[in-house]
Amino acid sequence: MTASGTSPSPSAEAVEPAGHPRLHRGLRMLGTLFITLSAITPASSVFIISPGVIGQAGTGAFWAFAVAGVVGVFMALVYAELSSAFPLSGGEYAITARALGRLPGFVVLGLILVTQLLIVAVIALGVGTYLSVLFPHLNAPVTAAVTTLLATVLAVFDIKLNAWVTGIFLAIEMVALIVVSALGLLHPKRSLGDLVAHPVVAAAGSNPAVTAVGVGTIGAATAVAIFAYNGYGSAVYFGEETQDAPRSIAKTVLWALGITVFAELIPTTAVLIGAPDLPSLFGADNMMKYFITATSNSKVNDAISLAVAVAIFNAVLAIILVTARMVFSTGRDSAWPAPVSKALAAIHPKFGSPWIATIFTGVVSAGFCFADNTFLLVVTSTTIIAVYAALAMSSIAGRRNGSTAHAAYRMPGWPVAPVLALAAIAYVVYENFQDPKVGRPSLWTTIGIAVVSAAYYLVALRRRGTWELKGAEDS
Structure with missing residues (x-):
């Protein structure tokens, strides 16, 4: 099986009628899966996000990641059905605008646009940390x-070239994760049953000790873990x-989550x-380095750190590819x-790529690399x-109003997945609201972006009537 299949040349399909530029179909499912997994970047999550979860919940991090996987299934089923109905380069905003309405769609556009441009910088800032094993004085x-x-x-x-590049880098990333897994599983110091039945976290105080962790903390x-x-x-x-x-995009979403x-x-x-020692793990400045x-x-x-640096570069590349297509879609939709x-x-x-949208994405994201870390985190x-x-x-509205009736994939047990996903989202909102340092300011920032996006749509786009939802289905 190959990452891409035989397809017309990019130059042949890049010449489109004025006002309706169109991307060419140069990928098969495996190539799309390579880029998607690279955008998720499992190695970066394990080395950057997992230590935060472990620091918060101790060995209860096992339960946190396991439950997060169940929540992920709910959202993956939602994504699979909606992307099967609307497999468009606009992504979430193009889906929401067609299923829920134009105003909600443009609000989602604003949220995704800001987030994607900043998240590239958030991830790229990790490169210097892991390259420091060879170059200790790099400016982050x-x-x-x-x-x-x-x-x-x-x-x-x-x-197609980018699919192969991300696939090769992804293989390096997965090797690093296999090595980490082998180091722990081949020489266990405690059983899986201990993690399941008796999760512990670092105890308060100066003495290195552990104590039972509560369900609320987990x-x-x-x-x-959901965001990991x-x-x-x-x-x-x-x-x-x-x-x-x-069919391919729905399968890719489900495979990407499972992997x-x-x-x-x-x-x-x-x-x-x-x-070897849980108190030392919990108290380490760099948990993965200690382990x-x-x-x-x-x-x-050192070798694994370099592999993680490669994984971060791969994630930056993949997310730029993703974001550039969304930016391209906003231009095509006027x-x-x-x-x-x-x-x-x-x-x-x-090349058949949205090249100006790509350059715009990269330059703006590079500029955000110099922004304050707290600002990036809050936004x-x-x-x-x-x-x-x-x-x-x-997904609920699409079933009711028939806008997703043509989807090639239908989630099983509807509406269980979207309803449970909404319940999990409500819980996450509650937990973030309890955090006065990052979570609560971030929620207010999200509301602010939504309000500005809605105002732009109502004052500018709706009055002019220029926002047109275009896509492959129009050709």
Whole structure:
């Protein structure tokens, strides 16, 4: 099976009637899966997000990731059905606008646009941390910006090339996770039963000790673990470039979630089972470095750190590919003044890529690499909650108003998945509201972005009547 199949040349399909540029279908399902998994970046989640979950819930992190996987199934089923009905490069905003209405759709557009442009910077800032094993004095923002710009150059090229590049880098990432898993599972210091029946967390006080962890703490950590799995829905952005998209994209979403859960849950569990000393693990400034050096040596840690740096670059590349397609779609839909929309909707005559949208995405994201870390965290922490809620409601509305009746994939047990997803989202909102440092300010920021987006739509777009929802189904 190959990452891409035989298809017409990009230049042949890039020449489109004025006002309706169209991407070419150069991907098969495997190529789309490579890019989607790279955007999720399991290795980055294990090395960056998992330690935060472990620090919060201790060995209860096993339960947090397991429950988060169940919640992920609910949202993946929602994504699969909606992307099967609307496999469009606009992603979530294009789906919501068609199923729930134009105003909610444009609000989602605003939330996703801001989040995606900033999340590239958030991820790229991790490159310097892991390259520091070889270059200890790297400037983090400069390194992140250079990484982003290099990925942008690569993202301008043909999507088939990028599918292969992300696939190769993804293989390196998975090898690093296999090594981490082997270090813990082959030399266990405690059983899986201990994690399940007797989860513990670091005890308060100066003495290194552990104490039982409560259900509430594990629940709060689950809210973080849910986001560690996030990204499987990114497959929909390549719906206009994937062959047999209505079926392929739905399958890709489900496969991406399944692989991600295993790729993150198993290494995290291995760390909890194989750590020589839990108090030392919980108290380490760098938990993964402690675990790897305690179970092997510093050279193995250096090799894995470099693999994680590769994984982060791969994630930056994949997310730029995703975001550029969404930005391209906003231009094709005439969401902005005519000259801006026309430029963003341009397709490269040789590579068949949305090249101006790609460059715009990369340059803006590189600029955000110099922003304050707290600002980046606050803006990006909870916007995805609102997007998830909009999608869950879109799946319900789509069934009721018939807008998704043509979907090639129908989720089993409807409406269980969207209803349970909404319940989980409500819980995550509650937990974030309890956090006055990041969670609550982030929720207010999300509301602010939604209000500004709604105002732009009502004052500018609806009055002008220029926002047109276009896509592959119009050709």
